[in-house]
Amino acid sequence: MLLEGYTKEIFRSKCNTQAQSLHCFAHLEQDISEVIPYLNAELEGDAFTREPPSVTFKAHGKLITVHPDKIAINALQDEEEAEKVCRWLQREINAIWDRRDEIEPKYAVRTRPQIFSILKLLPTSAKCSRECGQATCMVLAKLISEGAVSPEACPYLSGENLANLQEYLAGFDLDV
Ligand code: SF4
Structure with a gap:
């Protein structure tokens, strides 16, 4: 298992403290740099950076960015939803890491925003x-x-x- 655990930090947008939705940082217990190109391939990242590695993609209606030591998730309804998305991400990261020998890692250059x-x-x-x-x-x-x-x-x-x-x-x- 690559990612064994994380600690959630839930907060509201600093730009609008009245906003209803929440944002979450999942601070990771392990460095997951090596899985990021595989996540980019399997989860069809919208943006990828090689150094430092990061991938951004949409899933469950959220914009998610995975860094080596942290995952950022936006537009969450509440802490329960944050935990649900974090658990799904942990499962995906570990499953993709386990299958990495069957996956072609993707090191796509950055594309322009759409x-x-x-x-x-x-x-x-x-x-x-x-x-x-x-x-x-x-x-x-x-x-x-x-x-x-x-x-x-x-x-x-x-x-x-x-x-x-x-x-x-x-x-x-x-x-x-
Ligand atoms: S044209 Fe569109 S982007 Fe420009 S000020 Fe009006 S609402 Fe904003």
């Missing part, structure tokens, strides 16, 4: 007067995906959507 993944988190506000300086939310989403502007350019983006977008973008090499 425009539509960004767009669906933008508010497309009816009250908008295009304060971001762009003609449409789509144009701003494209610029964000290129690292040309930061999400804070839209004054209507806040709370959980802002936190989720920041976490999604953190998986890529963007010079904003």
Whole structure:
């Protein structure tokens, strides 16, 4: 067994303390660096970094980032759900590690953030007067995906959507 245990740290978004959903860090008892390329292959990571190793993917409606010593999970309802997702991750990590001889590890280079993944988190506000300086939310989403502007350019983006977008973008090499 590669991962024997973890300690959960549950917290609310620092950007919006009124947000209902919770975030969780699972602090790992073992270093799981070596399994990360195998997780990238089996769980179809949306983003992967080689040094330091990390993989980001979506599962159970959550955006999950696995680091060597920590796993970050967002948009959780409560501690019970956090424990459920952590246990599932521990099982997946150990099962994939056990089968690693049958799996081709994937060391894919980082890809750009997807425009539509960004767009669906933008508010497309009816009250908008295009304060971001762009003609449409789509144009701003494209610029964000290129690292040309930061999400804070839209004054209507806040709370959980802002936190989720920041976490999604953190998986890529963007010079904003
Ligand atoms: S991204 Fe720009 S166009 Fe879209 S809601 Fe925000 S300010 Fe308005």
